[in-house]
Amino acid sequence: SKTINMPEDSTPDEILKAYIEGWQMGLKAVAIYRDNSKRSQPLATRRKDEPAVEPAPERRALRRKLPDER
Numbered sequence: 001s002k003t004i005n006m007p008e009d010s011t012p013d014e015i016l017k018a019y020i021e022g023w024q025m026g027l028k029a030v031a032i033y034r035d036n037s038k039r040s041q042p043l044a045t046r047r048k049d050e051p052a053v054e055p056a057p058e059r060r061a062l063r064r065k066l067p068d069e070r
Contacts, residue, residue, distance in 0.1 A: 001029035008035040 004018050015032055022030035
């Protein structure tokens with residue numbers, strides 16, 4: 001299972017994408033919390049004065065074929 005903290009202005013499509021990615025990763029449960037969705041929250045995705053940062057490009061593992069004979 002995984003907990004995902006999202007900004008307040010997250011769109012329904014972004015939330016759907018988070019659920020789909022969790023399913024593709026084989027997670028059994030995904031909990032999504034949006035900023036300011038509760039009166040008090042222990043964590044926030046970013047401070048109000050902090051600029052947004054673009055996510056890093058996705059990296060994939062390099063698959064190397066083993067020799068036929070070992």
